[in-house]
Amino acid sequence: MGKRYLSMALLLFGGMVLVYATGAAALTGVVGRDILLLALILPAAWLRVNLEPAGHLTLAPAVVITAMILTPPYLPVVIAALSAILSAVLFARMSLTRALEDAGEETIPVVLALLLTGALVSFPAGFLGRSFTQQLMAVLVYVLTRVALATIRASLFDGIDVKMFLSSSGRVLASNAMLLSLIALGLSRLTSTYGSIGYFVLPLAIIALIETYHPFKLLSDQRDVQLASLSMVAQAIDLKDAYTGKHARDASEVAVRLSRSLRLAESEVRKIRIASILHDIGKIGVSVRIIRKPSALDPSEMNAMRQHPVIGAEIMKPAELLTDAAEIVRHHHEHFDGSGYPDGLKGEEIPMGSRIVLVADAYNAITTDRPYRRARSKEEAFRILRDGAGKQFDPVVVDTLESITAFL
Amino acid sequence: MQAVQKLPRDFQFFVLAVVFTAAAFLWLFAPGIRWQAWPELSMFMILITVTSTFPIPHPRGGIVTSTTTLMYVLLSVQEPVSALLVAGSAYAIGHAMSRGWVPWRTFFNGSQMGISVGLASLVLRLVGGSPHAPGVLSFLLPLTLASLVHQATNDFFVTFYFGRLRQTPWFQTWLLEFKDSLSSNLLTIPSAALLAILYVFVHPATLLLYLVSLPAQRWAVQIYLQQRQIYNQAIDSLVLAIDASFPQGAGHSRRVADLASALARKMRLPDPDVEAIELGALLHDVGMIGLEEFFESATQHDSAAIERIQQHVLMGAEIAGELPRRDVSEIVMHHHENYDGSGYPRGLKGSQIPIGARIVALSEAFESMVAGGIPYERKLSPSEATEAVRESSGRAFDPEVVDAFLALNRKNASFGEDGDRRSTK
Numbered sequence: 001m002g003k004r005y006l007s008m009a010l011l012l013f014g015g016m017v018l019v020y021a022t023g024a025a026a027l028t029g030v031v032g033r034d035i036l037l038l039a040l041i042l043p044a045a046w047l048r049v050n051l052e053p054a055g056h057l058t059l060a061p062a063v064v065i066t067a068m069i070l071t072p073p074y075l076p077v078v079i080a081a082l083s084a085i086l087s088a089v090l091f092a093r094m095s096l097t098r099a100l101e102d103a104g105e106e107t108i109p110v111v112l113a114l115l116l117t118g119a120l121v122s123f124p125a126g127f128l129g130r131s132f133t134q135q136l137m138a139v140l141v142y143v144l145t146r147v148a149l150a151t152i153r154a155s156l157f158d159g160i161d162v163k164m165f166l167s168s169s170g171r172v173l174a175s176n177a178m179l180l181s182l183i184a185l186g187l188s189r190l191t192s193t194y195g196s197i198g199y200f201v202l203p204l205a206i207i208a209l210i211e212t213y214h215p216f217k218l219l220s221d222q223r224d225v226q227l228a229s230l231s232m233v234a235q236a237i238d239l240k241d242a243y244t245g246k247h248a249r250d251a252s253e254v255a256v257r258l259s260r261s262l263r264l265a266e267s268e269v270r271k272i273r274i275a276s277i278l279h280d281i282g283k284i285g286v287s288v289r290i291i292r293k294p295s296a297l298d299p300s301e302m303n304a305m306r307q308h309p310v311i312g313a314e315i316m317k318p319a320e321l322l323t324d325a326a327e328i329v330r331h332h333h334e335h336f337d338g339s340g341y342p343d344g345l346k347g348e349e350i351p352m353g354s355r356i357v358l359v360a361d362a363y364n365a366i367t368t369d370r371p372y373r374r375a376r377s378k379e380e381a382f383r384i385l386r387d388g389a390g391k392q393f394d395p396v397v398v399d400t401l402e403s404i405t406a407f408l
Numbered sequence: 409m410q411a412v413q414k415l416p417r418d419f420q421f422f423v424l425a426v427v428f429t430a431a432a433f434l435w436l437f438a439p440g441i442r443w444q445a446w447p448e449l450s451m452f453m454i455l456i457t458v459t460s461t462f463p464i465p466h467p468r469g470g471i472v473t474s475t476t477t478l479m480y481v482l483l484s485v486q487e488p489v490s491a492l493l494v495a496g497s498a499y500a501i502g503h504a505m506s507r508g509w510v511p512w513r514t515f516f517n518g519s520q521m522g523i524s525v526g527l528a529s530l531v532l533r534l535v536g537g538s539p540h541a542p543g544v545l546s547f548l549l550p551l552t553l554a555s556l557v558h559q560a561t562n563d564f565f566v567t568f569y570f571g572r573l574r575q576t577p578w579f580q581t582w583l584l585e586f587k588d589s590l591s592s593n594l595l596t597i598p599s600a601a602l603l604a605i606l607y608v609f610v611h612p613a614t615l616l617l618y619l620v621s622l623p624a625q626r627w628a629v630q631i632y633l634q635q636r637q638i639y640n641q642a643i644d645s646l647v648l649a650i651d652a653s654f655p656q657g658a659g660h661s662r663r664v665a666d667l668a669s670a671l672a673r674k675m676r677l678p679d680p681d682v683e684a685i686e687l688g689a690l691l692h693d694v695g696m697i698g699l700e701e702f703f704e705s706a707t708q709h710d711s712a713a714i715e716r717i718q719q720h721v722l723m724g725a726e727i728a729g730e731l732p733r734r735d736v737s738e739i740v741m742h743h744h745e746n747y748d749g750s751g752y753p754r755g756l757k758g759s760q761i762p763i764g765a766r767i768v769a770l771s772e773a774f775e776s777m778v779a780g781g782i783p784y785e786r787k788l789s790p791s792e793a794t795e796a797v798r799e800s801s802g803r804a805f806d807p808e809v810v811d812a813f814l815a816l817n818r819k820n821a822s823f824g825e826d827g828d829r830r831s832t833k
Contacts, residue, residue, distance in 0.1 A: 190610070201606075207599065208599035215625050222635045236727060240697065320638065
């Protein structure tokens with residue numbers, strides 16, 4: 001699968017860069033200026049803004065490009081790699097493997113830019129004294145490769161459509177890298193004109209950039225926290241039922257993947273994510289005795305149980321953020337052939353989001369351990385879903401689920 | 409806003425004095441204004457007016473950082489008297505546009521801003537700081553000093569203004585205000601220094617680049633505040649659900665959280681930790697949801713039920729583990745550990761137990777004692793409960809937390825006496 005190869009390639013590259021950099025640093029020696037640039041990695045990596053639907057940005061491009069223009073060619077490579085690793089490990093709590101992948105993704109653009117301008121191998125001068133046009137060229141190569149890699153990664157790892165990515169995260173990534181690179185070009189020019197003043201200004205500029213970007217970091221962190229709080233609410237409701245742990249969160253991941261493969265707009269994906277986290281919120285209005293009753297429900301109990309999508313939608317409607325997702329929750333037990341509840345909708349009448357949530361939830365329920373039975377295999381899950389396609393489930397959604405098996 | 413004539417006499421006097429001082433300075437030093445620099449001065453005028461008309465709400469409340477940054481650039485690159493003129497008039501215009509035109513208030517605000525910026529500019533020159541010689545000693549430290557002067561003066565005018573207006577003491581408020589805005593004030597210095605250096609070495613128009621980023625920042629902060637509110641609502645509804653399945657009843661989690669965060673503050677823990685402890689305390693019993701039948705049935709002492717109840721901390725920790733902060737879920741997990749190692753689920757001892765969990769353990773126990781619930785069958789009065797907490801120091805509770813609790817009790821007299829403080833709610 002392409003996903004594994006890309007991961008391996010990025011990892012390998014990330015590792016190789018570290019070896020190259022250590023050797024080069026030992027060869028050329030490190031001066032105070034280099035240490036200042038290296039020290040700036042930490043604040044630059046700290047400012048990590050996660051983007052929707054995928055990817056993240058940091059201030060690393062500013063330091064990388066400055067280093068590319070002012071120092072021997074190994075330093076920008078080191079900075080790109082280290083900033084990616086630090087940012088992933090320290091500030092996003094990711095595994096070292098993921099960090100090395102990130103390092104690969106960050107360094108390839110730098111190496112390519114240096115290679116194409118012939119600076120990578122000209123030790124120790126590198127980029128020093130190149131014309132402004134050449135600097136601009138290098139920056140362009142850097143930015144384009146950076147965005148291209150992020151796009152490939154998003155499409156292979158997260159199944160995000162290329163066009164969709166380029167019109168959302170890709171655009172932000174490109175403009176951020178371009179903006180920071182231009183700032184870096186300006187700062188390096190200042191340094192070559194006024195000498196030490198440039199180095200005095202550099203840390204100030206990084207701090208100023210952090211201040212400017214900070215609201216966006218707050219916003220992106222808050223988005224995570226907000227989903228977390230919704231999913232806590234969902235799990236707490238689940239406690240009334242047989243507790244199934246992170247079930248709600250996993251099902252929502254499946255639903256998100258499904259929606260993206262179905263090429264739904266990102267605003268729709270957001271709704272579906274929320275709806276699938278909170279789809280059983282209405283159970284809060286159903287008595288524990290009914291929810292936990294081990295034997296079959298009598299008609300009046302069944303009636304009460306069947307109210308939970310309606311109650312859920314009613315709870316969500318008044319909350320600003322949740323209003324849009326309420327409709328999806330209301331219909332998440334409708335069947336494709338019209339045999340579901342509460343409104344007995346049929347086929348296309350059922351909102352797309354509800355059809356997705358139903359399939360994702362069923363798939364997740366089959367493949368995870370339940371108090372009353374053990375988890376079953378993916379293959380078995382697909383067999384069950386295929387049997388239900390056209391009856392309970394939308395056949396298109398089931399087909400799509402099968403086409404993204406690799407991501408599940 | 410009332411007419412100024414109806415306000416206290418000493419307040420009227422103060423407002424007039426400030427306005428006259430500013431006017432007098434302008435009059436005396438008017439020859440010092442470099443009118444030939446009018447393009448730069450008008451650029452500052454426009455920038456400050458715009459930024460003070462559209463303030464960026466600070467994520468933690470109050471404070472308009474963008475205006476402050478511009479003020480520091482202004483006082484670095486212009487003469488003190490020019491700074492006074494530009495800062496004062498631009499701030500007054502911005503203030504009038506955003507909060508309405510009340511002549512005496514507008515004049516006062518312009519004058520106080522003008523004086524504090526002018527004064528800071530004067531201090532910068534006296535200690536020899538200049539952006540023409542960029543360096544830590546030659547510019548950064550002097551600018552820091554000037555910014556402190558600006559902040560102290562500005563805070564003084566504002567707190568004294570409200571102190572006289574409401575006839576309340578102002579000195580304590582002034583100190584608090586100064587301390588609160590200190591960090592955000594210091595954070596603006598690097599940007600201000602950078603902009604001043606670029607202004608001098610590259611071109612004054614570089615300041616306009618800074619302006620470009622402001623609408624985006626403003627947008628981000630506003631959305632952030634909205635989302636924060638929604639998040640708080642989600643937590644509130646969760647707390648409601650927790651309290652509903654809990655015999656101590658409504659408000660229990662909130663009261664535990666209030667006590668826990670007061671204790672954490674008393675123990676001088678850093679702000680992010682206090683925040684985590686408050687959240688952990690709010691959610692400490694989230695695993696209890698769905699356990700209500702154990703409280704309803706009288707046979708809660710059989711071992712299976714006890715095990716279920718003990719399990720609530722594990723489930724709770726898993727749920728709280730959804731949050732990106734691990735310390736919150738640790739608090740939920742370990743809030744039934746005892747200091748001597750006799751608690752559950754892990755039987756941790758002393759400092760093995762996260763500090764937040766030690767604090768929440770005491771807070772919850774105290775709350776449950778005075779509210780009367782599991783495992784405390786009989787309601788205790790607050791003073792009896794305090795005594796019980798003191799006796800358990802070193803066994804159930806961390807002695808340090810107990811000390812903080814007792815100190816808090818001494819300070820907060822309403823805590824110890826007059827029976828059940830909940831009877832009023």
